[in-house]
Amino acid sequence: MRKLSLVGFVRIWLAIATVVASLSAALAQDRPRVVAVNQALQSFAEQLLGDAADVVFLVPEGVDPSFWRPSIADISAVQSADLILLNGAGFATWVDRVSLPRSRVVNTSKSIEDQFIYTETITHSHGDGGEHSHEGVASYTWLDPMLAIAQAEAIAAAVIARDLAPAEDVETRLDRLRSDLTDLDKTSQDALSGLEGVAIIATHPRYQYFARRYGLMIASLEWDAGATPSAEDLADLKAHLAQNDARVLLWEAHPSQEATALTEALGLNNVVFEPWASAGSQNSFIEAYKRAVLELSEAARQSSN
Amino acid sequence: MKRHLLTVSLITLIAAPFAAAAHQLVVFASVDCAAVTVEAKFSNGRVTQQGEVRVLDGENNLLTTLELESDGTVLVPLDSVDHSGGLLIEVDTGSHDNYWIVTPEDIARKCGS
Numbered sequence: 001m002r003k004l005s006l007v008g009f010v011r012i013w014l015a016i017a018t019v020v021a022s023l024s025a026a027l028a029q030d031r032p033r034v035v036a037v038n039q040a041l042q043s044f045a046e047q048l049l050g051d052a053a054d055v056v057f058l059v060p061e062g063v064d065p066s067f068w069r070p071s072i073a074d075i076s077a078v079q080s081a082d083l084i085l086l087n088g089a090g091f092a093t094w095v096d097r098v099s100l101p102r103s104r105v106v107n108t109s110k111s112i113e114d115q116f117i118y119t120e121t122i123t124h125s126h127g128d129g130g131e132h133s134h135e136g137v138a139s140y141t142w143l144d145p146m147l148a149i150a151q152a153e154a155i156a157a158a159v160i161a162r163d164l165a166p167a168e169d170v171e172t173r174l175d176r177l178r179s180d181l182t183d184l185d186k187t188s189q190d191a192l193s194g195l196e197g198v199a200i201i202a203t204h205p206r207y208q209y210f211a212r213r214y215g216l217m218i219a220s221l222e223w224d225a226g227a228t229p230s231a232e233d234l235a236d237l238k239a240h241l242a243q244n245d246a247r248v249l250l251w252e253a254h255p256s257q258e259a260t261a262l263t264e265a266l267g268l269n270n271v272v273f274e275p276w277a278s279a280g281s282q283n284s285f286i287e288a289y290k291r292a293v294l295e296l297s298e299a300a301r302q303s304s305n
Numbered sequence: 306m307k308r309h310l311l312t313v314s315l316i317t318l319i320a321a322p323f324a325a326a327a328h329q330l331v332v333f334a335s336v337d338c339a340a341v342t343v344e345a346k347f348s349n350g351r352v353t354q355q356g357e358v359r360v361l362d363g364e365n366n367l368l369t370t371l372e373l374e375s376d377g378t379v380l381v382p383l384d385s386v387d388h389s390g391g392l393l394i395e396v397d398t399g400s401h402d403n404y405w406i407v408t409p410e411d412i413a414r415k416c417g418s
Contacts, residue, residue: 070406072390073391097332098405
């Protein structure tokens with residue numbers, strides 16, 4: 001048998017690599033594409049679909065997906081998706097400003113509309129989204145793990161109905177996700193029990209469903225995520241503190257050193273609880289949630305002693 | 306103090322559906338092969354009788370500016386603008402503003418291509 005020269009070997013290796021790369025690219029192109037309007041839904045869809053589809057969350061890091069203003073190209077990308085996962089509950093105002101293909105749109109909170117929390121109207125301005133209102137319905141439904149299960153079930157049903165992945169696989173993954181979220185709920189119940197009367201303040205109105213699920217009293221400010229509080233913000237906080245002696249301040253992202261110092265000087269214990277709407281979370285939804293709950297529990301118990 | 310917070314929470318949960326009535330500007334645009342019809346009204350049903358309509362392309366370049374008619378609508382003839390990259394329609398009444406996005410696919414779909 002003839003020996004294979006080094007050049008021949010490299011040629012063959014390159015040919016194989018080219019074929020594999022082409023096949024991978026073709027398979028990736030052939031995979032269904034799912035668009036989600038927040039990171040929590042993206043995470044649930046990824047867990048349910050596995051490698052069967054690409055799950056896309058288009059909102060850039062640092063932009064509030066509730067008030068994201070998409071480009072025309074972004075909407076073209078959404079319109080061409082095989083499945084479009086909406087959160088409902090008024091989340092993502094852009095969905096009412098574009099034409100979406102109804103047959104491919106799923107409102108994941110449709111089955112839990114009777115559990116929506118209605119909120120006050122507050123108009124304000126921050127970030128790129130211009131002046132906007134938090135009004136009507138609290139949007140962060142998935143922060144109640146039981147509601148998150150309902151949303152995951154809606155995604156699974158849509159995936160199966162559209163044959164985007166084998167039904168058996170999706171159902172097995174749904175069982176796992178349901179179990180993880182039920183465990184998370186149990187952990188949260190255990191960690192937060194007895195804190196019903198402890199006053200907590202959040203820097204932004206995100207935690208209504210979380211508070212209701214665990215019987216917590218969380219008042220909300222309207223601070224800009226990630227920004228150092230202004231003098232007006234601090235005056236607002238002091239007004240809240242004058243009404244209740246809250247000692248825990250919930251942040252949706254890590255506060256700056258200056259913000260930490262300013263709030264600690266007011267006797268507040270800062271806790272970060274990523275609501276998993278925006279891009280950029282490092283841990284899984286379950287891990288981030290669990291960690292936040294345990295930190296909140298510890299901070300609240302310290303302050304109530 | 307606790308009672309106060311609880312009261313605030315209860316008011317928020319129970320009475321808030323009635324507080325959600327603050328009106329917003331609602332903008333809608335429909336496309337046929339000849340024009341984009343822009344409609345603007347307030348969420349309380351009131352017709353928007355005047356307002357500036359800005360038409361931008363996919364790169365946010367201003368293509369044209371029009372005024373709303375007294376019935377809250379305006380037509381943007383497609384042959385008056387370069388719509389190949391889609392159109393962003395902004396309506397500004399001075400006190401309220403909102404937008405609608407028309408993609409190239411929206412236009413192509415209506416033109417049967």
